[in-house]
Amino acid sequence: MHFYRFLILILAVAATSARAELPDYQAFPAQGTQLLLWVSSERGRAEPEVQAAQKLAAHGVEVWSLDPLSAYFLPQLPRSMDAISQQDMADWLRSALAGGKQVSVLAVSRAAVPVLRAAASLDPAQRRQLGVVLMYPNLYTVAEPLAAPDYLDLGQLKGLRVRILQPRRSAATPWLPGLVDHLKVYGATVDPVILENLREGYWARETPTEFEIAEGHRMDGLLLRELKALGRK
Amino acid sequence: MKRLLVTLALGLFLMPGAHAAGFEARAVTPAPILNARDLGGTSRSLADYRGKVVLLNFWASWCPPCLREMPSMERLRVKMAGRPLEIVALASAEGPNDVKGFLSKMKLSFPILLDADGSNTKRWKVFALPTSFLLDAKGQVRYVLTGPTEWDEGEALKIIESMLEESPVLPK
Numbered sequence: 144m145h146f147y148r149f150l151i152l153i154l155a156v157a158a159t160s161a162r163a164e165l166p167d168y169q170a171f172p173a174q175g176t177q178l179l180l181w182v183s184s185e186r187g188r189a190e191p192e193v194q195a196a197q198k199l200a201a202h203g204v205e206v207w208s209l210d211p212l213s214a215y216f217l218p219q220l221p222r223s224m225d226a227i228s229q230q231d232m233a234d235w236l237r238s239a240l241a242g243g244k245q246v247s248v249l250a251v252s253r254a255a256v257p258v259l260r261a262a263a264s265l266d267p268a269q270r271r272q273l274g275v276v277l278m279y280p281n282l283y284t285v286a287e288p289l290a291a292p293d294y295l296d297l298g299q300l301k302g303l304r305v306r307i308l309q310p311r312r313s314a315a316t317p318w319l320p321g322l323v324d325h326l327k328v329y330g331a332t333v334d335p336v337i338l339e340n341l342r343e344g345y346w347a348r349e350t351p352t353e354f355e356i357a358e359g360h361r362m363d364g365l366l367l368r369e370l371k372a373l374g375r376k
Numbered sequence: 377m378k379r380l381l382v383t384l385a386l387g388l389f390l391m392p393g394a395h396a397a398g399f400e401a402r403a404v405t406p407a408p409i410l411n412a413r414d415l416g417g418t419s420r421s422l423a424d425y426r427g428k429v430v431l432l433n434f435w436a437s438w439c440p441p442c443l444r445e446m447p448s449m450e451r452l453r454v455k456m457a458g459r460p461l462e463i464v465a466l467a468s469a470e471g472p473n474d475v476k477g478f479l480s481k482m483k484l485s486f487p488i489l490l491d492a493d494g495s496n497t498k499r500w501k502v503f504a505l506p507t508s509f510l511l512d513a514k515g516q517v518r519y520v521l522t523g524p525t526e527w528d529e530g531e532a533l534k535i536i537e538s539m540l541e542e543s544p545v546l547p548k
Contacts, residue, residue, distance in 0.1 A: 154432030286503035288520045290410070312438040314505045317469050342438055350440060 159347035175203025178244040184252035198363035224253040232261035255280035263298025271302040274373030301330030310341040412489035417540035445524035469494035
């Protein structure tokens with residue numbers, strides 16, 4: 144046991160002392176004025192996400208698609224997202240902002256955690272330039288039956304515009320008001336949107352409904368509407 | 377190099393958390409309020425089932441694991457016929473149309489309750505579906521299970537049998 148503790152200590156020290164790196168992402172270049180940073184969930188980047196990114200690029204919206212757990216060789220578990228380097232993610236956001244385009248971020252499920260923490264570490268002026276779309280965000284520290292939910296500390300989000308896309312058919316939907324309040328406590332401006340007749344990850348379900356398949360093919364349209372709602376032109 | 381080090385360090389932390397969930401015994405505490413209507417519109421509460429062991433199952437018609445375990449709940453009902461066990465399935469945050477649509481495909485004979493506004497789901501602090509609670513004859517929560525199981529066999533059946541054995545025999 145002492146050996147493992149020692150090993151973890153050594154690895155953690157070595158990891159934190161190493162210089163920050165930008166995570167590996169897949170770019171879908173476009174000539175327009177908008178850039179969407181698409182951060183996939185702990186389940187990884189699904190083919191419909193790639194197709195939607197291609198369609199968005201065809202509409203002039205450049206997309207940088209990041210599969211964080213794959214980029215960092217982490218197990219496909221929600222908790223793995225909490226371990227993504229905040230510094231790396233913040234550098235990625237800064238690098239996107241430095242390009243001069245209007246930058247929006249889409250984070251799916253637990254990917255909301257590294258994205259929001261990175262946004263919190265930006266300068267207030269940089270944070271105000273960002274728009275964030277959270278698809279069924281999972282921000283729980285603890286969510287056990289019969290116990291009140293507990294949410295992660297996120298840091299300062301003042302000036303950050305957040306839209307939450309919550310599929311109606313989700314166990315998290317009754318808890319959406321509490322989640323919105325939690326984000327507001329940190330200073331974010333939050334607008335929730337319910338996606339009717341859809342489940343979490345509807346574009347990549349094992350047994351999708353016909354409606355889910357159709358909506359999976361229309362994700363580019365959904366995101367274009369969301370970018371517009373964030374004030375992107 | 378940095379990512380490799382992070383991966384190794386975090387892997388040691390994360391892997392123990394990957395085990396499957398099972399029944400969780402709870403310190404005996406009174407159950408939250410259950411206030412729901414059945415498909416006929418009749419108001420139901422836990423008082424309706426007092427004196428029986430209750431399997432209270434939170435589910436939804438769009439939730440595949442929920443639907444997978446339902447046939448085993450029906451088999452459990454048949455197996456336990458005449459014994460003081462009540463199986464109650466509460467459709468979490470769903471309207472009657474979706475529930476009735478599902479029931480037209482799967483024949484179930486235990487009570488189905490509606491929680492269209494999600495108020496019971498919130499009172500019972502249910503964050504994942506299915507989530508099931510086993511209540512003793514006094515209406516106290518004894519076990520919680522997050523995720524599906526085969527209710528008519530294995531650990532589930534053993535726990536239910538043990539709870540039935542400790543239940544008082546009520547006069548007829």
